[in-house]
Every structure is written in C-alpha cells, then in structure tokens.
Amino acid sequence: xxxxPAARAGQYAALLAYLLFLALPLLWLLSTAFKSPRELGSLHxxxxxxxxxxxxxxxxxxxxxxxxxxxxxxLVALTAAVVAVLLATPTAYVMARHRSVLxxxxxxxxxxxxxxxxxxxIIPLFLVLxxxxxxxxxxxxxxxxVVWALPFALWMLVGHVRAVPAELExxxxxxxxxxxxxxxxxxxxxxxxxxxxxALFAFVTAWNEFFFALVLLKSPGKQTLxxxxxxxxxxxxxxxxxxxxxxxSLATLPPLAxxxxxxxxxxxxxxxxxxxx
Amino acid sequence: xxxxxxxxxxxxxxxGRRHGAWFLVLPALIxxxxxxxxxxxxxxxxxxxxxxxxxxxxxAWTGALNFRDLLHDTLFWESFRIGLVWAAGVTVPQFLxxxxxxxxxxxxxxxxxxxxxxxxxxxxxxxxxxxxxxxLVYHPDAGVLNETLHRLGLGSGRDWLSALSxxxxxxxxxxxxxxxxxxxxxxxxGLQNTPRELHxxxxxxxxxxxxxxxxxxxxxxxxxxxxxxxxxLIWNLNSFALVYVLTNGGPGGRxxxxxxxxxxxAFRYGQFGYAAAMGCVLVAVVSVLLAVFLAGRLxxxxxx
Numbered sequence: 001x002x003x004x005p006a007a008r009a010g011q012y013a014a015l016l017a018y019l020l021f022l023a024l025p026l027l028w029l030l031s032t033a034f035k036s037p038r039e040l041g042s043l044h045x046x047x048x049x050x051x052x053x054x055x056x057x058x059x060x061x062x063x064x065x066x067x068x069x070x071x072x073x074x075l076v077a078l079t080a081a082v083v084a085v086l087l088a089t090p091t092a093y094v095m096a097r098h099r100s101v102l103x104x105x106x107x108x109x110x111x112x113x114x115x116x117x118x119x120x121x122i123i124p125l126f127l128v129l130x131x132x133x134x135x136x137x138x139x140x141x142x143x144x145x146v147v148w149a150l151p152f153a154l155w156m157l158v159g160h161v162r163a164v165p166a167e168l169e170x171x172x173x174x175x176x177x178x179x180x181x182x183x184x185x186x187x188x189x190x191x192x193x194x195x196x197x198x199a200l201f202a203f204v205t206a207w208n209e210f211f212f213a214l215v216l217l218k219s220p221g222k223q224t225l226x227x228x229x230x231x232x233x234x235x236x237x238x239x240x241x242x243x244x245x246x247x248x249s250l251a252t253l254p255p256l257a258x259x260x261x262x263x264x265x266x267x268x269x270x271x272x273x274x275x276x277x
Numbered sequence: 278x279x280x281x282x283x284x285x286x287x288x289x290x291x292x293g294r295r296h297g298a299w300f301l302v303l304p305a306l307i308x309x310x311x312x313x314x315x316x317x318x319x320x321x322x323x324x325x326x327x328x329x330x331x332x333x334x335x336x337a338w339t340g341a342l343n344f345r346d347l348l349h350d351t352l353f354w355e356s357f358r359i360g361l362v363w364a365a366g367v368t369v370p371q372f373l374x375x376x377x378x379x380x381x382x383x384x385x386x387x388x389x390x391x392x393x394x395x396x397x398x399x400x401x402x403x404x405x406x407x408x409x410x411x412x413l414v415y416h417p418d419a420g421v422l423n424e425t426l427h428r429l430g431l432g433s434g435r436d437w438l439s440a441l442s443x444x445x446x447x448x449x450x451x452x453x454x455x456x457x458x459x460x461x462x463x464x465x466x467g468l469q470n471t472p473r474e475l476h477x478x479x480x481x482x483x484x485x486x487x488x489x490x491x492x493x494x495x496x497x498x499x500x501x502x503x504x505x506x507x508x509x510l511i512w513n514l515n516s517f518a519l520v521y522v523l524t525n526g527g528p529g530g531r532x533x534x535x536x537x538x539x540x541x542x543a544f545r546y547g548q549f550g551y552a553a554a555m556g557c558v559l560v561a562v563v564s565v566l567l568a569v570f571l572a573g574r575l576x577x578x579x580x581x
Contacts, residue, residue: 012386014378015389016388018392019391022396022399041419044427045424090302090304091302091304091305106306111570113313115515115570117515119539119540119553120317120557121320123323124316124323127319128312128319147308208403208405210521215544226405226518229403229406229409230521233412241419245409252406255403256398256402
C-alpha cells in the first residue's frame with residue numbers, strides 16, 4: 001500500500017523515538033559503568049566518559065563475591081533448565097497428542113500458575129523446605145526453579161510437538177515401535193531445536209529470578225547474582241554508582257547471549273503459540 | 278506452525294496406548310503437584326491460622342480472624358490501592374504505546390529489524406538490573422534525567438524516587454519501559470495473523486486508514502488484545518523485584534505494592550498466617566482477571 005511521504009516521515013520519527021526510549025537507559029548503564037569516581041561526582045554527568053576506565057569492574061569484583069554468585073546462578077539455572085526440560089518433554093508430548101481431561105486440566109494449570117501471586121506459595125514452600133533442611137541451599141532453590149519453569153516449558157513444548165506431523169509417529173507405530181520408542185527415536189530428534197529453545201528460556205528465567213532467591217538463601221556464599229547485586233545498593237539506598245553499574249552490566253551478559261541465540265524463536269513461535277494455540 | 282497444527286489428524290487412539298500416556302505424564306505431574314499445587318493449598322490453610330516464623334508454641338486455627346484483621350488494616354488497603362494504580366498505570370499506557378508501535382512495525386520500514394532485536398534487551402535482563410538502570414537514570418546528582426532537564430532549563434536536583442509526589446509515577450514509567458517490548462511483540466504477532474486480503478479489500482473499497490483500523494484490524498486483534506491486557510494486569514499486580522530495587526516500597530509507603538507488603542509481613546515480621554491471608558485476597562482478584570483472560574481465549578478460539 002502506498003504511504004504519503006509526510007506520513008512516512010512521521011512513522012520514522014515515531015520509530016526513532018521508540019528506539020531512543022529503549023536504548024538510552026541501556027547506554028546510560030554502560031556509560032556509568034566506565035566512569036571514573038571523579039566523573040561520577042561531577043555535577044554535570046556526561047553521556048560519554050571522558051576517561052573510560054575498567055576500575056569499576058575491578059572494584060565491583062572486590063566488594064562483593066560476584067564471581068561466586070555468578071557460579072551459583074549458573075549452577076542453579078543450568079540444572080533447573082535441564083531437569084525441567086527432561087520432565088516436561090514427555091508430558092508435553094502427551095498433552096499435544098491427546099486431548100484428554102488431563103491435558104485440559106494441565107493447560108488450565110499452566111495458565112493459572114503464570115498468574116498466581118508467589119507470596120501465597122512462598123510461605124508454605126519456605127516451611128516445607130525448612131523441614132527438609134533445604135533452606136539456604138542451592139539444591140532447594142533449584143527444586144523450586146524446576147517446578148516454576150515446568151508450566152512454561154510445557155506451554156512452549158506443546159506448541160513444538162504439535163508442529164511435528166503425527167503421521168511420522170503413526171508410520172513408526174505401524175512398523176511396530178512402542179510409544180516410548182516412537183518418542184525417543186522419531187519425535188525427539190525433530191523436537192531438538194524446540195527443546196533447546198525451551199531449556200535456554202528456562203535458564204534465563206532462573207538466572208534472572210529474584211524473589212525466591214531472596215527469601216530462600218540467607219548466607220552470602222550461597223546467594224545468586226540478582227540477590228548479590230542488591231547488596232551494592234546500601235540499606236539507605238545510597239550506592240557506589242560505578243561498581244553498581246559495572247556489576248549490573250556483567251549480570252546481563254549471559255541472558256543477552258542466550259536471547260541473541262533464540263531470538264527468532266522467541267519473537268516468532270513462542271508468542272504466536274502463546275496467544276493463539 | 279499453526280497451519281501444521283490445524284492440519285494434524287486426530288491423535289492415535291489405540292486402547293493400548295492410553296496406559297503409556299499416564300506413565301509419561303507423571304514425571305512432570307508429581308513435582309507440580311508436590312511443589313506448587315500442594316503449597317498453594319497449604320498456603321490457603323495457613324491463612325486460617327496464627328502461623329508465625331520461629332515460634333515454639335503450636336500453630337492454632339483462628340478461623341477468619343486474619344481476614345477480619347485485613348479488612349481493618351488501612352496499610353493493607355493502601356497497598357492494595359497502590360497496587361491497582363500501579364497495575365493500571367503500567368498496563369494502560371503500555372498497551373496504547375504497544376498498539377501504536379505494533380501498527381508501526383507492521384509497516385514496511387527500515388530499522389524494523391533493529392527495533393525487534395533491541396526490544397529483546399529489556400526483556401532478557403534481570404528485573405533487578407532494570408531497577409538498577411533506572412536508579413542510575415533517576416539519580417538526583419549523577420542521573421541523566423536531571424542533567425537533561427537542567428540543560429533544557431526545566432529545573433534541576435529532583436530526587437524522583439524519594440519524593441512523595443513523584444515516586445509512584447517514576448516507578449510506573451519503569452514498569453512501562455520494562456514490559457513495552459514484550460507487549461508490542463505480542464500485539465504484532467496478533468496483527469500478523471490478520472489476513473492481508475481483508476486490508477486490501479477494504480483499501481480497494483476506499484476505506485481510509487482509520488476506517489480500516491476500526492473495521493478490520495481492531496476486530497481481528499480484539500481477543501489477543503484482551504488476553505495481553507489481562508495477563509499484563511495480573512503480572513503487574515504480582516510484581517515485586519522491580520519496585521523492591523527501585524524504592525523498596527518507599528518513600529513513606531507510596532510505592533509499597535501488595536507483594537512488598539506481604540513480603541515484609543511474612544519475612545520481616547514473621548506473620549506467616551496473616552501474609553498468607555493477603556495472598557488469598559490477591560489470588561481472588563487475580564482469578565477474576567484470569568476468567569476474563571480465559572473468556573478472551575475462548576473468543577479467539579471461536580473465530581479461528
């Protein structure tokens with residue numbers, strides 16, 4: 001359809017405004033991360049640091065156990081992602097192929113669990129994990145993340161299973177393969193990209209999660225990255241801005257890398273599936 | 278993806294295969310029942326007790342006492358009111374902006390790909406980092422907002438997050454920023470499901486842009502828009518990390534969302550039963566919104 005030049009110009013102006021709105025706060029983070037203490041104390045902060053320095057990163061690493069926290073996050077997020085996908089794949093398969101009462105109930109639960117306030121769950125979970133001596137333990141947090149990732153993993157995987165033609169499985173069944181056999185040797189390989197995307201998504205949500213980690217982990221050596229990040233903000237809200245910005249930048253790198261890999265799947269498949277399926 | 282799904286034949290229904298299904302469902306079902314359905318029910322039970330953390334005396338049933346106390350707890354109602362203002366204040370402008378942007382990105386523009394790639398960033402970031410970024414932007418001395426306003430001659434030295442009058446609006450802006458890309462992408466997906474021919478037919482009939490929007494785009498987008506809005510309202514009502522990092526509920530409780538309030542009751546004052554009752558009230562509100570969402574999905578199902 002033709003668009004008048006004036007309208008076109010307006011469209012580009014709007015798009016530019018959107019890009020600036022998105023990008024400027026991110027650039028400010030980076031800019032602050034590379035500023036010297038003197039420049040941070042200046043009354044007129046500049047967009048581009050005059051003498052960019054990595055000192056804030058060094059100071060951030062000295063002040064808080066960032067690397068240790070990153071390792072904790074990595075361990076928890078990786079384990080949670082792998083376990084969640086292992087548990088979710090067979091279930092998603094059944095949900096996609098059988099429209100039974102069970103799979104309808106499961107779908108309802110998936111939607112509901114995305115919505116309910118965590119506060120109602122966290123108190124009982126806290127009590128249960130305490131009894132199991134899993135408070136202040138990465139294993140306990142991982143367990144919570146697995147269960148927390150399951151509904152969404154199911155949701156994503158069901159969409160991916162439906163995209164695999166059932167005819168292939170029927171052919172395998174005719175050849176005498178059992179259900180498990182069919183799943184493992186016919187469906188799973190075709191699902192691999194979907195499974196990988198789901199695992200990466202579960203990884204990112206666990207890496208970014210804050211509320212459960214805040215409540216369940218007490219000792220500094222056990223805490224995950226988002227919790228440790230908040231230690232840079234003092235009790236009174238005063239913060240050493242340079243190291244704060246440096247640490248925040250570092251914490252963003254892994255999820256950004258993951259999202260760069262699965263970007264197309266996320267924007268295309270996931271949302272279309274989530275809204276339509 | 279959808280076309281394949283629609284073309285899919287009815288699932289295999291051999292009787293022998295049914296048993297296998299249960300076996301495959303259990304690995305996910307057991308943890309879900311044990312660690313989310315179970316705790317949810319346990320949480321509802323706790324709401325009717327005087328459970329407290331670290332207490333030696335046994336927990337006793339108190340009936341509806343917690344709920345009666347909640348009814349008279351002005352601080353709770355204040356946080357509830359703030360939660361509603363926050364949820365609506367984020368969701369409504371976010372929806373309008375996202376709708377405009379989705380229509381824009383549906384056009385054949387350069388920079389479109391860049392916009393989509395960049396949109397991933399706030400989405401992929403930990404909420405804690407989003408909060409930190411905006412603390413840096415709003416910072417009274419070293420923040421870029423005050424510096425820009427100063428350069429434009431619009432005053433200076435405001436402490437946006439600590440002033441009673443600006444804290445909630447400032448936090449709401451961050452909420453809009455954080456969720457805007459996600460909402461835009463969802464609406465864009467909805468737009469791209471609208472058949473192109475409808476637009477072309479309307480254009481041939483001489484309908485202007487506004488009429489095409491009213492007659493073609495909006496009706497097709499309706500169910501998606503409703504679903505997105507209901508989900509955003511729910512997520513915002515439940516949000517915690519962003520505001521915890523930005524203001525921790527301050528100043529003077531002006532940004533104390535229900536989740537922050539409940540968190541304090543439970544883990545600072547140890548009032549487990551009382552906080553659980555708050556959780557129940559929130560679940561009730563969320564369930565209403567969820568019913569709207571599901572109705573929207575059903576509507577979407579009918580039309581396709």
